[in-house]
Amino acid sequence: MLPMNASDQTPCGALFEIMKRSGGISHKELASLILSERPLSDGRSPMSRASDRTWVSRFVVHAPVGSVQARYFRDFGVAARRIMDRLHAQRRGALSFEQILDIVCGERGAAMVAALDACRQDVRLYQNALVRMRDGEGYTVGERAEAALVLFVAAGCSADVGYSVDYAMSYIRDVLGGQLGTPTSRPVRVACAGMDGALVDANRTLGVVRIIEGCISSDPYWVDPDSEGVEIGALVTGPDDIADVDGDVSARHARIWFDGAAGGCWLLQDLDSTNGTIVVSGDDGEPLRVASGETAQIHPGDELRLGATTVFILIEGSADMV
Incomplete structure (x- = not known):
């Protein structure tokens, strides 16, 4: 069981604690697996200090977020493979690949999620990536x-979810030779219903609000009409992109932007998603399935359904909300 104060840990502290409690790797041994062999200004490498409990505790495990230097760590992919070999090939208590997945993606990995959330990282993006893996x-x-x-090692060492997801996706592409597919949607019966009533028209700023089980579950994600738009998807990392989605939503599922030509309108494009995009009209409740790669006009009051369970309502707000 993870400690009750797991949410007070830094991501690096969570990495060390989870590997110790669930993987049987001591702090000293984990330090030797992930610390860099490149010398620092004093001529000694971080790895040469792996046996120095005070240094590892002060400058790595319990160091405040933002103070841990990237040069302390070896390449995250190399570090992860070294940990994998240690977990999978140890003579006593060897862990299967399924067990390793369970440590990182299951309840025992919750301390990492809590630590990332505590330092204001996008934990939904991190969890979406884990679901794909x-x-x-x-x-x-x-x-x-x-x-x-x-991904787990990169997030723990860097405390930066966006960077870690980009790194992990590049690793999958360059080392494993491709990309992980979107999980298949499980059929879910949901009624299609629009939002009744007119909404305020103020400078054509569009808000995207997440709905879960009929309740508003997010603040509006505002789309600036003067921008290039935003993408919605499980692994989108742009500064204004929306990763607040369930696991069957594609990595880059849909794009929303404002087209100023011919009087102006809001458009949505399905980015060749795996499990589909539906726009439910706010006027009459009619659902429109947007074909893969195709574009549809959208309006405040419409409902967006991505995959089986991800639902957004579109609203309109003033320009100063962006």
Whole structure:
């Protein structure tokens, strides 16, 4: 069981604690696996200090977020593979690839999510990436475990979810030779219903609000009409993109932007998503399935359904909300 104060840990502290409690790797041993061999200004490398409990505790495990230097760590992919070998090949208590996946993606990995959330990182993006590594199509269980461990190590060492997801996706592409597929939607029966009543028209700023089980679950994500638009998807990392989605939403699922030509209108494009995009009219409740790669006009009051369970309502607000 993870400690009760897990939410007070830094991501790096969570990495060390989870590997110790669930993987049987001591702090000293984990330090030797992930710290860099490149010398620092004093001529000594971080790895040469792996046996120095005071230094590892002060400058790595319990160091405040933002003070841990990237040069302390070896390449995250290399570090993850070293940890994988240690977990999978140890003589006593060897862990299967399924067990490694469970440590990173399951309840025992919750301390990492709490630590990332505590330092204001996008934990939904992190969890979306883990869902793909656990459930997405196209890879063996060993490759999935490797990919998940790469993300886990990168997030723990950097405390930067956007960077870690980009790094992990590049690793999958460059080392594992492709990309993880979007998990298949499970059929869910949901009524299609629009939002009745006119909404305020103020400078054509569009808000995207997440709905879960009929309740508003997010603040509006505002789309600036003067911008290039935003993308919605499980692994989008742009500054204004929306990753607040369920696991069957594609990595880059849909794009919303304002077209100023011919009087102006809001448009949505399905970005060749796996599990589909539906726009439910706010006027009459009629659902329109947007074909893969196609574009449809959208309006405040419409409802967006991505995959089986991700629902957004579109609203309109004033320009100063962007």
